[in-house]
Amino acid sequence: MTLAEKIGQLVQLTPGFFGSEYGDVITGPELNIDMESVDVWQTGSVLNLSGKATLDKLQTTYLEKSRLKIPLLFMNDMIYGYKNVFPIPLALAGSHDNQLLESIGAFLAQEAAADGVHVVFTLMLDVVRDPRWGRVMESPGEDVHTVAAYGQALVTGLQGNLSRDAKIDMRHVAACIKHYAAYGAVEAGREYTAADLSQFSLLNTYLPGYLAAVEAGVKLVMTAFTVVNGMPDSVDNWLLSEVLRKQAAFNGVVISDYNALNELITMGYSADDLAAAKAALTAGVDVDMMATIFANGLTKLVHQGAIDTTLIDQAVLRVLSLKNDLGLFENPYRGFDNTANEEEFTQLSQRAAVESSVLLKNTTAGLPLAEDSKIALVGPFAASPLTLGLWGSINADFSKVKTLKAALENGHHQFTYAKGYKMYDAHVVGTEMGGQFAKAEAEDLQTEAELAAEALAIAASADKIVLTIGEDFLQSGEAASKTNLHLAPAQVTLIKELHALGKPMIGIIYSGRPLILTDVEPYFDALLLVWFPGTNGGTAITDMLFGKATPSGKLAMSWPRSVGQIPIHYDSLPTGRPLTVHNANERFVSKYIDSPNTPLYPFGHGLTYGQDNITCEVTQVTYDQVSATILIQCAVTSETIAIEDVLQVYLQQPKQATVVLPTQKLVATKRLKQQKQHDVSIAIPLSALAYYDNQGSYHLDGGTYTFNVGLSSANILAHATVNVPK
Structure with missing residues (x-):
């Protein structure tokens, strides 16, 4: 291989670089990438291209232009669904059902592999303890054991084996864990900021989840584009070379996150492309995602004699070994006719929604509902197909989404529906990401007052009120950090007005993060947290409402009483002055003077019928x-x-x-x-x-x-x- 061919294998670009006909899904900042030293048609992998015919077309064109005929790798941000979408990971982790998680991983792999995808970025194993951070929805939560068990089950399901060295068959894909390491500890819950952790915390809390997935045989590890303890993760020799390569014996591919190596310059760690390229390659990064640090920097470093070329050879070998493990040299057009039927997905996704939904509160006037109940169904989440969460919406087939309203209609239940309030936060909808999805629903021309009046009118003649509340899907996920975790004012006002009618009220909460419900919780007779429940969420929710299924999920993340308690988690270190029932009125103990120490709903909480x-x-x-x-x-x-x-x-x-x-x-x-x-x-x-x-x-x-x-x-x-x- 020539130097350019070797370095090309270490570069990943989005489809638009190969031609406008391939399009681009924007999942990061707009970049002005100038490929100086490596031809686009020598690069080794592509990010987020979908559709078997399209993938095959690009692979064919690429191989025609390639001297060595080394196939492209196709990698995809398939976090918790593809065309068919499951509940978000923060929900799924609360199922504590490893067999279910493995089955979900296998289904996701089959759907992606059939479409020609080779690698999925499904596994975010960042421990998270700050719900202000929007990406908590992608994580298995705040607990070390839960994160590790979740990761091992998904790796097994996605890759189809437990052996580090085994090849991946046609119905499975290579899995990539992220974001190594401690990305979930970003300061103040603000996206892309640094984390400052003790070694005690890093070793006991944040690293074990990633390393459990490595032990399970995961093929790729993605570095975080953030700083931990003063060192950018993508150039941290201790994290990558010592812990990951040496101690955990990981011999797979390490890939940087989107533009991470270029951001080494922005954050002031590296002076230029050359310094960034040398630091990342030396630390152990193999593939540069959506930047030209490797493409341009490595070439110059080699010509200057400033880098050991065996490091490049080692990285290329790992990339080629991954392609070999996927069988691409025998068949560059990996894929098959997917025989997975709709019934299989329906059963699996409904089971997942039931086992991950959390019954936060229930009284005798709450759930389950009697079959002959006359219901006022209120709230836009009940009728919207956009309840899949941010990443689930990228490739989803919205025509398949079973809303709660549609499920009640199909079950011939007695109900009347009113929207009640507007679903979207105007500031979020206007963003670039929002523009990709908000058009899936017609614009609402009614005022908030008119919507509320309709809801109150139908509730007045109902036996019980089922009110859907929460955050729209654009308010959580990447780049959706928030300081205000309360429900929108229009929702709070409507809750109080409906409660004043004196009818039993059940709240159905759609969200990608823990919310602050302290002020509104007393108004409800029952609260059912369904998170973003996936394609078949509406059917599962209906079954739970009427007792045909039992909500049995547990909180994988504590729900605080106020933002002032954050970060909050169940496994805190003890103090020499603990708060007890005996010293609650004393001053010099570890407590707040304006709030209980405990969360509103603790880790592991989740009621069930009976x-x-x-x-x-x-x-x-x-x-x-x-x-x-x-x-x-x-x-x-x-x-x-x-x-x-x-x-x-x-x-x-x-x-x-x-x-x-x-x-x-x-x-x-x-x-x-x-x-x-x-x-x-x-x-x-x-x-x-x-x-x-x-x-x-x-x-x-x-x-x-x-x-x-x-x-x-x-x-x-x-x-x-x-x-x-x-």
Whole structure:
């Protein structure tokens, strides 16, 4: 290979660079890219091109122009759906159903692979603890165990194997995890800013999720375009070379995020293209996404003798190995006739929506509804197809979306619908991203007053009010950081006016992030959080409303009482002056003087129908030294109805630790299927008890460990202790 051919394999561009007929989906800043040293027709991969015929056309043209006939790689931002869309990751993670997640990964892979896509950027494994950051919707949430389990299940489903070295068959794709590392810790929840973390926090909280996916055999890792602890992630030798390559033995492709290497110059780390290229390649980046730092910088560095060319060869080999693992050298036109039927997706997506929807609140006047209930259905989310979330909307077929209104009509339920208020925030709709999607719905010419009056009129003659509330899909996702997490004023006003009618009111919440509901929560008899529920969300919601299905999702992220509590998470470190019921009136304890310390809804929270009647007893706890596993056996009983819930096991701060550890830490979950009696066995690997100290040393201490078993981090039903030998 010539130098230009080698460097070309390390460059990724969007389809528009190959011709206007291929188009572009804008997912980053507008760039003025000048390819000085490498021909576009020598580049190695393409970002976000869709449609099998279009991909094949570009591949054919590319191979005709290529001297060595090395096929292009097609990579896609398929986060949680393609043509068919599942609930957002922050919702799916709350299902705690690894078999479901693996099945979803397999379905996503099959749909993408059939379309000719080779690599998907599906797995965002950033731990998130600040809901002001819009991208929390893409994450599995605030908890280390949940993020790791989610990542491992999706990697297995997407790639179809657990072996690092296995080839990927025709019905699967290569998965890429992102954003390595700690992108979810951006300061003040503001997009693209830096994160400043202790090594203790980085090692114990933010890195384990990524590394669990590496252990599962993921083929690609994407670096974050942000700064962590003073060092840009894309040039951090410790993160990339030491931790990822050496300690985790990752031998796959490392790709930078969109324009990340060019931004090394903007942020002041690198003086020019040459410095940025040298730093990134030396640290371990293989592919430069949507910048010409490698294309132009590496060429000049080689000509100056300023870089070791073996680094280029190693990076090229990793890219070519990925293409080989995908079978592209045997068949550059990877794809097949997809036999996945609509029924398969419908069942899987409806199950996903039910298992990830969170019943935040319920009273006797709330849910489930009686079949003969006369309902006033209010709120634009109920009738809008644009309830898929930002990334789910890019490739989605909106004609397939089952809205709540349509599902109620199909079920022949008694209801009257009124929009009630305008769905979109005018500031967001006017943005560049908004222009791509807002046109999917007709502009509303009615005033807010007229819409509210219609809603009040239909509610006056109804038995119960079902009100859809939340944030429109453009208000969360990338580049959607916010300081105000309250509902829009028009929604709050309507909530109060409807409540004044004296009718039972059920709130259905559509959102991509935790919201502040403290002021409006008292007005509702039930609150059902459906997040952005996916293509078949409306059908699943209808089933839950009438008790045909049981909402059984858990919060993967705490819901604060106020923005002033942020960042808030369940596994905080203990204090020497804790707030207790006995010292609540004292001044010199760790508390707010104007608010409870606790969130409105804690991590792991999620009610189910009949949950009040659940009891749990730990029947046996054993430690198997051979398998290095702790086994907790429980008897879970419901006295009234069959239950669908998630049992959770939390490790208490062990007394023998050499540093202060979180007051509690989730170490295992077990989904309970519809039964009255459950004999549950939960295996906890001994490694779940391990930690790093503040010097970076690894510890796994012997001693007595206490586990709390319950239905949320704040709803503990039983306790267990076990002694682990030193």
